[in-house]
Amino acid sequence: METSTKTLTNAPTLADRAYNVRRNALRMGEVQGQGYIAQALDISDVLAVAYFHAMRYRPDDPSWEGRDRFLLSNGHYAIALYAALIEAGIVPEEELETYGSDESRLPMSGMASYTPGMEMSGGSLGLGLSIAVGMGLGLKRKKSDARVYTLFSDGELDEGSVWEAIQSAGHYKLDNLIGIVDVNNQQADGPSTQVMAFEPLVDKLQAFGWFVQRVDGNDLGAVVAAFDAAKSHPEPKPRMIVADTLMGKGVPFLEQREKNHFIRVEQHEWQLALAALESGRQA
Amino acid sequence: MKTVRSASQAGKPRLTTSAMIASIASEGQKTKPAPFGHALVELARSRPDVVGMTADLGKYTDLHIFAKEFPDRYYQMGMAEQLLFGAASGLAAEGFMPFATTYAVFASRRAYDFIHQTIAEEDRNVKIVCALPGLTSGYGPSHQAAEDIALFRAMPNMTVIDPCDAYEIEQLVPAIAAHQGPVYMRLLRGQVPVVLDEYDYKFELGKAKLIRDGKDVLIISSGIMTMRALEAVQALTNDHIEAAVLHVPTIKPLDAETILREAGKSGRLVVVAENHTTIGGLGEAVAALLMRSGVHPPFRQIALPDEFLDAGALPTLHDRYGISAAEVARQIKQWL
Numbered sequence A: 001m002e003t004s005t006k007t008l009t010n011a012p013t014l015a016d017r018a019y020n021v022r023r024n025a026l027r028m029g030e031v032q033g034q035g036y037i038a039q040a041l042d043i044s045d046v047l048a049v050a051y052f053h054a055m056r057y058r059p060d061d062p063s064w065e066g067r068d069r070f071l072l073s074n075g076h077y078a079i080a081l082y083a084a085l086i087e088a089g090i091v092p093e094e095e096l097e098t099y100g101s102d103e104s105r106l107p108m109s110g111m112a113s114y115t116p117g118m119e120m121s122g123g124s125l126g127l128g129l130s131i132a133v134g135m136g137l138g139l140k141r142k143k144s145d146a147r148v149y150t151l152f153s154d155g156e157l158d159e160g161s162v163w164e165a166i167q168s169a170g171h172y173k174l175d176n177l178i179g180i181v182d183v184n185n186q187q188a189d190g191p192s193t194q195v196m197a198f199e200p201l202v203d204k205l206q207a208f209g210w211f212v213q214r215v216d217g218n219d220l221g222a223v224v225a226a227f228d229a230a231k232s233h234p235e236p237k238p239r240m241i242v243a244d245t246l247m248g249k250g251v252p253f254l255e256q257r258e259k260n261h262f263i264r265v266e267q268h269e270w271q272l273a274l275a276a277l278e279s280g281r282q283a
Numbered sequence B: 001m002k003t004v005r006s007a008s009q010a011g012k013p014r015l016t017t018s019a020m021i022a023s024i025a026s027e028g029q030k031t032k033p034a035p036f037g038h039a040l041v042e043l044a045r046s047r048p049d050v051v052g053m054t055a056d057l058g059k060y061t062d063l064h065i066f067a068k069e070f071p072d073r074y075y076q077m078g079m080a081e082q083l084l085f086g087a088a089s090g091l092a093a094e095g096f097m098p099f100a101t102t103y104a105v106f107a108s109r110r111a112y113d114f115i116h117q118t119i120a121e122e123d124r125n126v127k128i129v130c131a132l133p134g135l136t137s138g139y140g141p142s143h144q145a146a147e148d149i150a151l152f153r154a155m156p157n158m159t160v161i162d163p164c165d166a167y168e169i170e171q172l173v174p175a176i177a178a179h180q181g182p183v184y185m186r187l188l189r190g191q192v193p194v195v196l197d198e199y200d201y202k203f204e205l206g207k208a209k210l211i212r213d214g215k216d217v218l219i220i221s222s223g224i225m226t227m228r229a230l231e232a233v234q235a236l237t238n239d240h241i242e243a244a245v246l247h248v249p250t251i252k253p254l255d256a257e258t259i260l261r262e263a264g265k266s267g268r269l270v271v272v273a274e275n276h277t278t279i280g281g282l283g284e285a286v287a288a289l290l291m292r293s294g295v296h297p298p299f300r301q302i303a304l305p306d307e308f309l310d311a312g313a314l315p316t317l318h319d320r321y322g323i324s325a326a327e328v329a330r331q332i333k334q335w336l
Helices: A014-032 A037-054 A075-087 A093-098 A128-141 A154-158 A160-171 A201-207 A220-232 A269-282 B035-046 B064-069 B081-093 B104-110 B112-120 B148-153 B166-178 B224-238 B256-263 B282-293 B314-320 B325-335
Strands: A069-072 A148-153 A177-183 A211-216 A239-244 B031-033 B050-054 B074-076 B097-103 B127-131 B159-161 B183-187 B191-193 B209-212 B217-221 B243-247 B250-252 B269-277 B299-304
Touching: A014 A037, A014 A075, A014 A093, A014 A220, A014 A269, A037 A075, A037 A148, A037 A177, A037 A220, A037 A239, A069 A075, A069 A128, A075 A093, A075 A148, A128 A148, A128 A160, A128 A177, A128 B081, A128 B112, A148 A154, A154 A177, A160 B081, A177 A220, A201 A211, A201 A239, A211 A220, A220 A239, B031 B035, B031 B166, B035 B050, B035 B064, B035 B166, B050 B081, B081 B097, B081 B104, B081 B112, B097 B104, B104 B112, B104 B127, B104 B148, B104 B183, B148 B159, B148 B183, B148 B250, B148 B269, B159 B166, B166 B183, B166 B191, B209 B224, B209 B256, B217 B224, B217 B256, B217 B282, B217 B325, B224 B243, B224 B269, B224 B325, B243 B256, B250 B282, B256 B282, B269 B282, B269 B325, B282 B299, B299 B325, B314 B325
Parallel strands: A069 A148, A148 A177, A177 A239, A211 A239, B050 B074, B050 B097, B097 B127, B127 B183, B159 B183, B217 B243, B217 B269, B269 B299
Antiparallel strands: B031 B191, B159 B250, B209 B243
8 A cells, every 4th residue: 555654553464454354255255145255265365465565556546547456367356356455445345235236346256347446357267467468568668667466366377378478478578567376276176286287386487487486375474575575576577476375264164164166155154254263363 | 071173163274372361452453552551650650559469460460560660669479369469458458559460360269258358348449450351361261250240249349340442441540549449450461452542432430331322232341342342333234233332341330320221222132242251240230220120122141151161262262152243243133
C-alpha cells in the first residue's frame, strides 16, 4: 500500500492481515455455501504479503496509473482476491455479503469488468502470464517503474500458452514481471504432479531465463523475503516465486480433509471453520 | 482419402501450384504493394500509441513495412498466437493500440479463447489483422480460413471487416483506428488488386455501399467477392442481365438499413457472395436479417461448401467451389 510513513504503533501485522483475508474468504464461503475455500486459505499468506508489504497502490483509486498491477490468472481464486481487496479497502467490506449472488460485483470467477482492482478476466486457465507480458512491455514503453504481479496455479503449468509467455518474458528480459505459482499440488483431476509431471520446476524456469525462488508459501517471513528479493534482484530477468502451499491452511479440519480440487464444506461447518481459524490465531 | 481428379477438366491445363501464398490478382490487373503495411506506417506517424505485433508472420502480413519504419514499436512474439493476443491485450490495457497480425486460421482457430477472454470480453482496443482469409491459399485446410467470419461474428464486442482491395485497405486502417474497441480485419497482402478506385468508393465503418445498380439481380458481397462480382457483371451484361453490386465490407455490425433498402426493391434476385463457408457468414447474416424483417426476395448463396477444401492452384479451386468470376456469372444466369 502507498503508506510510506506508517506511524500507528498498533498497525496490523502481516499475520493480522493474513488472518483477516482468511476470515473474509470464509465469510464469503458461508454466504454462498461453497467456494474454492481450500485454495483461498492456502494463498492468503501470499496475498497478505503482496497487498500489505510488496505492492504499491491506492485503495481509493484502483486504476491509478502508478499502481503495481496484480493479475489473477487462476480466476477461481477470486474468493481469495476479493478477501484481500476488501482487507485493502479497495472493495467495501459490506459487499462481502453479495459474493456469488445476482447483481454482485463479486462473481465466483474473477472478471475485470466486474470488480475494482481485478485486472483481468480469468476463468479460462493459462491466460494471465500472456497478458502480463504485454503489460510488462507496455509499462517499459511508458517508462513506468510499476510492476506486474501474476498469480497462477500449478495446474496451469499444463497449458502450453503458459510456457509461450514464460519463454517470451525471458526473451524480452521483463524484470518488471513477478510471477507467483501456487504449488498446492491439486488440480481438477487429482494431484498436479500426477496429472502432468511439472518438476523440476525451478530448473525449468531458470532455463527459460527467470530469476526463481522456491519458498514455503505459508511461512510469512519466507514469503516476505522472496518478494523483497524478487523486487531487488539486479539481473534483467523476469522473476518467479514458486510457493508451496497447504490447502485449507489455518483451519485444521480443512487441512486434513481428503484433498480435492473443490472441497465440500457443509453449511454448519463454516462457523466451525471461523472458530478454528480464530483459535489457531490465539494459539 | 481424396480421389485423384482427372488431369484436365473440360480441356483446361492442370495448374501446378498449391503454394501457401498465392496472388489473388488476375493477369494484368492493377495492383499496389503491401497497402496495409504502408497505411499503418502513415497512421503511426500521427498516432504514437500504435504498436505492431506478430507471431512470426511479419513478412507475410505486410507488417515488415511497419517494423522497418518503427523498429522500437514492433513486437515479435514468436510462433505463439495465444501469447500474441494475450500480450496484445496487456499492451492495450496500458493504453497502446496494438495491430496484431497472423494468418486468419491461427487467430480464429488456435487463439480463439485468448481473443474471446483477454480482448473481446475486456473490450480491449486491439486490431486483429489476418492474412489468408477464406480460400486465398491453395495450401489446404491448415491455411484456408473458411470459417473465420462465422467465429468472429459470434464473439460479442467484435467488429468484423472483409475488405475488397488495396484502395479499401488504405482507407480502413485509419477508420478502424478511430473506432475504440476490438476489430477483426481480413487482410489481403503482397501485390493487392486495386478495383474500387474506379467506382468513386469511400469506405465507412459499418456502411454497405452500392457500387453499381441494376434491375435484374442484386449481388450482396464482401471482400474479394465484390471484385469477382464486378468482373461477373461484364459477362452478365453481355447476356443482357443487369446486376447491382452492394459491397458490405463491415460484416458486423451489419448495415441493416442499406441491405433492407436494396433487397426490398421488388423484382430482383438477391445473391449473397462471400469467400467463406455457407455457414455463419455474410449469407446467413443477410438471410436472417431479411427473414426477421419480413423481406422475402428470391435468395441464393454463393459461398464455400461445408467441407474441407482441396489443396491446389487458386484459380482451379475458385472455379471448383464456385467463387471465380466465371462461376459467379454462370450460377446467376442459371438462377434467373
